[in-house]
Amino acid sequence: MNLLDELEARSIAILREAYFRVAPLCMLWSMGKDSTALLWLARKAFFGTVPFPVVLLDTEMELPEVYQFRDEIAQAWGLDFRNELCPPESSIDPTLPPATRAAARKTAGLRELIARERYRGVIVGIRRDEQATRAKERVFSPRLPDGAWDVKHQPPELWDVYHTDVPDGHHLRIHPLLHWAEVDIWRYTEREQIPIVPLYLARDGKRYRSLGEYNITVPIESDAATIEAIIAELETTRQPERAGRVMDHETEDAFERLRTSGYM
Amino acid sequence: MALELELAPQLRVVAVGHVDHGKSTLIGRLLHDTGNLPEGKVAELQRVSERRGAAFEWSFVLDALQSERDQAVTIDTTRIWMRLPGREIVLIDAPGHKEFLRNMVTGASDADAALLLVDAHDGVSEQTRRHSLLLELIGVERVVVAINKMDRVEYAAARYTAIRAELTGLLERVGITPAAFVPTCARDGENVAGPAPSMPWYDGPTVLDALLALPAAAGRSDGEELRLAVQGVVRRDLQRFVVGRIESGSIAVGQQVVLSPSRRSARIASLEAWPPNGRVTARAGESVGFTLDAPLFVDRGDVVSDALHPPALATAFRARLLWLGQRPLAVGDAFRLHLGTRSAQVNVTAFERVIELESLDRADEKQRASTNDVAEAIFTSPEVLALDTVSRHRGLARFILLDGIDIVAGGTVLAALGGAAQARAADVVPVGHLIGTEARARRNRHRGAVLWFTGLPAAGKSTLAMQVERRLFELGYNAYVLDGDNIRGGLCSDLGFAAEDRHENVRRVGEVAALFADAGTIAIAAFISPYRADRALARRAAGGAFHEIYIKADPEVCERRDPKGHYRKARAGELDGFTGVNGDYEEPLEPDLCVDTTSLSVDEAVEAILRYVDDRLPV
Numbered sequence: 001m002n003l004l005d006e007l008e009a010r011s012i013a014i015l016r017e018a019y020f021r022v023a024p025l026c027m028l029w030s031m032g033k034d035s036t037a038l039l040w041l042a043r044k045a046f047f048g049t050v051p052f053p054v055v056l057l058d059t060e061m062e063l064p065e066v067y068q069f070r071d072e073i074a075q076a077w078g079l080d081f082r083n084e085l086c087p088p089e090s091s092i093d094p095t096l097p098p099a100t101r102a103a104a105r106k107t108a109g110l111r112e113l114i115a116r117e118r119y120r121g122v123i124v125g126i127r128r129d130e131q132a133t134r135a136k137e138r139v140f141s142p143r144l145p146d147g148a149w150d151v152k153h154q155p156p157e158l159w160d161v162y163h164t165d166v167p168d169g170h171h172l173r174i175h176p177l178l179h180w181a182e183v184d185i186w187r188y189t190e191r192e193q194i195p196i197v198p199l200y201l202a203r204d205g206k207r208y209r210s211l212g213e214y215n216i217t218v219p220i221e222s223d224a225a226t227i228e229a230i231i232a233e234l235e236t237t238r239q240p241e242r243a244g245r246v247m248d249h250e251t252e253d254a255f256e257r258l259r260t261s262g263y264m
Numbered sequence: 265m266a267l268e269l270e271l272a273p274q275l276r277v278v279a280v281g282h283v284d285h286g287k288s289t290l291i292g293r294l295l296h297d298t299g300n301l302p303e304g305k306v307a308e309l310q311r312v313s314e315r316r317g318a319a320f321e322w323s324f325v326l327d328a329l330q331s332e333r334d335q336a337v338t339i340d341t342t343r344i345w346m347r348l349p350g351r352e353i354v355l356i357d358a359p360g361h362k363e364f365l366r367n368m369v370t371g372a373s374d375a376d377a378a379l380l381l382v383d384a385h386d387g388v389s390e391q392t393r394r395h396s397l398l399l400e401l402i403g404v405e406r407v408v409v410a411i412n413k414m415d416r417v418e419y420a421a422a423r424y425t426a427i428r429a430e431l432t433g434l435l436e437r438v439g440i441t442p443a444a445f446v447p448t449c450a451r452d453g454e455n456v457a458g459p460a461p462s463m464p465w466y467d468g469p470t471v472l473d474a475l476l477a478l479p480a481a482a483g484r485s486d487g488e489e490l491r492l493a494v495q496g497v498v499r500r501d502l503q504r505f506v507v508g509r510i511e512s513g514s515i516a517v518g519q520q521v522v523l524s525p526s527r528r529s530a531r532i533a534s535l536e537a538w539p540p541n542g543r544v545t546a547r548a549g550e551s552v553g554f555t556l557d558a559p560l561f562v563d564r565g566d567v568v569s570d571a572l573h574p575p576a577l578a579t580a581f582r583a584r585l586l587w588l589g590q591r592p593l594a595v596g597d598a599f600r601l602h603l604g605t606r607s608a609q610v611n612v613t614a615f616e617r618v619i620e621l622e623s624l625d626r627a628d629e630k631q632r633a634s635t636n637d638v639a640e641a642i643f644t645s646p647e648v649l650a651l652d653t654v655s656r657h658r659g660l661a662r663f664i665l666l667d668g669i670d671i672v673a674g675g676t677v678l679a680a681l682g683g684a685a686q687a688r689a690a691d692v693v694p695v696g697h698l699i700g701t702e703a704r705a706r707r708n709r710h711r712g713a714v715l716w717f718t719g720l721p722a723a724g725k726s727t728l729a730m731q732v733e734r735r736l737f738e739l740g741y742n743a744y745v746l747d748g749d750n751i752r753g754g755l756c757s758d759l760g761f762a763a764e765d766r767h768e769n770v771r772r773v774g775e776v777a778a779l780f781a782d783a784g785t786i787a788i789a790a791f792i793s794p795y796r797a798d799r800a801l802a803r804r805a806a807g808g809a810f811h812e813i814y815i816k817a818d819p820e821v822c823e824r825r826d827p828k829g830h831y832r833k834a835r836a837g838e839l840d841g842f843t844g845v846n847g848d849y850e851e852p853l854e855p856d857l858c859v860d861t862t863s864l865s866v867d868e869a870v871e872a873i874l875r876y877v878d879d880r881l882p883v
Contacts, residue, residue, distance in 0.1 A: 001549050003274055003352075012551035013495070013509045017605075020496035020564055045507075047500050047553060048538040128343045135342040138370070156366035156588060158373045158402075158674040159662050160509075161602050165669040179374075181345050181352075235347075238303040 022121035147262025281381035288323030290450035385416035493604035511659035524650035565606035576680035585675025704784035719815035774802030
């Protein structure tokens with residue numbers, strides 16, 4: 001098995017563990033490259049049909065190309081798709097820095113969704129190499145009833161013998177892509193011919209490396225107009241992936257605070 | 265595809281060792297010296313340090329969490345990707361603090377190799393020993409040792425050599441042969457990725473070179489026997505696809521496979537994939553779906569193997585584990601076991617030992633494990649479990665234990681017990697007796713029982729057994745002695761005296777004695793039975809009818825008696841593994857009765873046993 005086969009096999013095994021052991025269960029889909037690759041892996045794990053709801057936490061502030069991609073894929077892949085509107089910005093703590101408010105809205109939206117649907121498991125396509133706090137994550141990561149992540153008291157996680165029990169009212173975040181790196185996702189997307197939002201590919205010397213809300217995400221300088229070119233670009237860059245995500249950089253610990261309060 | 269050829273095998277390396285021995289610093293330095301830090305990262309951290317009025321340290325690169333910077337220790341594992349020419353290394357930084365051990369083992373259980381750090385000045389510490397022991401338990405066998413902070417010992421070669429010798433011995437005791445020892449000064453980058461001008465006497469590899477020289481990840485192996493733990497069954501239209509990950513070996517359409525614990529067999533009818541790929545074989549490590557040619561009931565927890573090499577079936581097993589629970593682990597505790605994809609109830613029926621850290625040897629006097637102890641114990645389950653021993657297949661030898669919803673231990677199976685009888689039991693339909701235990705007891709006017717005499721050779725077991733048998737007979741009891749003479753000649757004539765055979769001998773006696781007891785007789789079993797685990801099994805076979813009677817005598821007294829001349833032969837080197845001379849005897853921890861033949865005469869000892877019987881067995 002090569003690296004991609006190994007990564008794929010492990011993710012499929014995690015998705016199946018989640019499906020057979022945790023119910024009710026849903027998957028978050030942001031239409032980004034990671035969660036779309038994850039959706040593809042779920043189709044592989046369950047022979048073409050995703051057997052749980054696929055949810056977008058919608059701030060209504062994604063780029064138009066992203067919404068178009070959502071509608072096409074949801075139909076073509078026969079998803080049980082749920083568009084979950086997040087609470088309006090007016091309901092969010094006004095002391096938060098502006099760029100983190102969209103994330104706070106998603107966090108609140110997810111909390112409402114979990115409370116309403118009583119989900120015990122939420123599958124999320126985060127990776128350890130994205131961001132320092134995500135590097136500390138477990139594959140099956142318990143969350144407190146308010147969605148908070150108790151990073152200081154995480155349970156041990158040994159080999160691939162996963163622990164999936166949580167008290168009533170708590171839930172698990174399940175992370176099948178934790179062991180993937182950004183370039184692995186691109187290589188896999190290329191190999192499997194997984195569709196992507198075209199904004200990732202360069203047009204007029206710019207492309208999006210990471211997709212967030214339109215008012216807080218900026219494209220990077222790039223001439224990478226194909227996935228192969230993106231991979232080549234990643235081989236040499238020393239710029240972090242989320243450099244174009246304003247919310248991560250407002251204060252030193254901005255992202256950590258977001259995550260411990262329940263952000264993905 | 266050129267794209268795929270570039271994918272070099274990945275190596276995941278966990279960095280372990282005592283807190284403050286410099287792990288995070290070494291990793292930070294390694295990343296910097298190999299050009300793997302994001303642009304501006306060091307500058308950013310230097311600014312942050314300045315703002316906080318503290319000197320910049322290389323460990324800040326990894327200690328990205330607020331709480332970690334404040335405490336200056338790593339509290340949870342973190343991962344960092346290093347791209348190197350020809351290879352990708354994922355570094356897993358594990359915390360050194362004892363209270364964060366659960367995070368250290370979490371990091372280690374995802375690693376192919378380990379980087380063990382030792383402070384050259386402080387030397388091997390308790391935590392160094394603990395981490396070494398845990399690397400073995402988790403299954404990380406490839407280790408590079410960095411003897412760090414050489415600047416604190418004036419870069420002295422003698423200090424390096426001394427620590428190297430001490431660690432070599434230590435790691436050998438836990439079964440690990442280090443790939444390399446490297447003297448480093450991580451802060452200055454010496455021998456991290458570049459040369460060490462302060463240590464001209466050293467001509468070995470740098471840490472980076474030593475890591476790059478490690479063989480590719482062992483991972484899952486095609487060559488081994490087939491193991492696949494069934495995750496579940498996915499229904500698609502009218503078909504049922506069995507799904508799971510191939511732990512070892514390979515499968516092919518048409519191949520005969522056996523499901524355990526049911527031991528029913530079928531052939532692989534098809535391999536299923538989406539999108540369809542037409543493949544007819546699959547290898548170790550793959551997540552697969554398949555159908556069988558027979559309408560067997562397959563469920564989550566079943567183990568798929570080939571027909572000739574199935575996993576052991578056991579209702580009990582001996583295990584080594586890391587105890588993470590808050591309260592002590594002790595006999596009688598009940599847990600939920602997760603092993604492979606199987607979940608089952610288990611109980612601790614015998615506590616064997618805690619591994620003592622100073623010598624990495626057994627500490628038998630401790631009867632319970634405290635938090636973070638590595639211990640060995642016997643577990644039993646009301647269900648038949650399909651499992652492997654760690655020396656045979658790691659995959660199905662690894663387990664976790666849950667207490668309620670808390671994970672309290674992780675461990676590996678050292679031996680499967682109670683297997684042979686249970687292997688058949690799955691296919692045996694029990695036939696209920698029409699006469700109950702109570703009816704037999706009323707007719708006999710006493711209950712059936714197993715009086716299990718255990719003790720050193722020449723402690724007096726056989727002598728007392730024969731006397732007790734005669735006296736019980738005279739008093740109207742049905743009693744019968746099982747000993748080496750009437751067991752070894754027939755029932756166990758196929759067994760020798762190797763360790764495995766001795767375990768099996770005792771197991772059979774336990775089962776036969778249990779049948780005698782069930783039939784209403786008092787079976788007096790007189791066997792050295794040196795191991796607690798074996799006696800625990802015998803107790804399990806007979807249930808409440810089992811009475812452990814410790815025939816106690818000082819070893820010197822036994823050796824002086826030596827009625828069969830065995831001690832003399834053992835001393836002369838003519839008998840291997842003779843209990844009392846060159847084999848261990850594990851004293852009963854809580855015998856139902858202890859009879860000390862050093863101080864009691866034969867008559868007094870017999871009377872003590874008769875009083876015990878007379879108290880308990882008459883109806």
